[in-house]
Ligand SMILES: N[C@@H](CCC(=O)N[C@@H](CS)C(=O)NCC(=O)O)C(=O)O
Ligand SMILES: [Zn+2]
């Protein structure tokens with residue numbers, strides 16, 4: 099069986115990026131009138147995501163996705179091609195209606211991630227962005243069509259390239275989300 103492509107940017111090892119990376123311009127895959135979105139500042143929480151909702155390049159089992167403050171994310175060209183993929187989802191993923199690339203996904207609802215936009219750093223016009231730190235929603239790749247028998251090998255490969263596999267987000271992010279929820283409900287003090 100051929101080796102499953104996890105994601106082109108992690109398949110042969112994760113390249114260590116620049117923590118002080120300044121952002122850049124995200125460009126969709128269209129050869130004509132590509133959508134361009136400017137990210138005017140750093141990104142955080144870069145990770146691989148196996149869920150069925152995050153955009154993945156052709157043939158990849160995982161997406162690579164990070165966040166930036168929504169205030170730093172601006173559509174600069176051909177925004178008329180953008181449409182929200184699923185308006186009921188927490189992340190309002192704006193995709194190019196011609197090539198399907200997800201360009202940015204703001205969280206607008208009251209939520210621990212409110213004010214952040216999810217973006218795919220591989221679409222930036224430079225490649226020194228901070229590397230992914232873990233793999234999230236790994237079991238979800240089965241929902242995307244991966245045979246369950248491949249999972250042991252895929253989790254081993256993720257570990258080999260330095261990405262700890264989790265079936266939701268990382269423990270640190272899950273604790274952050276739970277803390278936000280506990281404060282909102284009042285069981286923890288603000
Ligand atoms: N097993 C589901 C998981 C979907 C999911 O919960 N995705 C996470 C990671 S991106 C999430 O936070 N989704 C919120 C959203 O899609 O708006 C799938 O693969 O579709
Ligand atoms: Zn496009």
Ligand SMILES: [Zn+2]
Nearest residue numbers: 147149151152
């Ligand atoms: Zn996802």
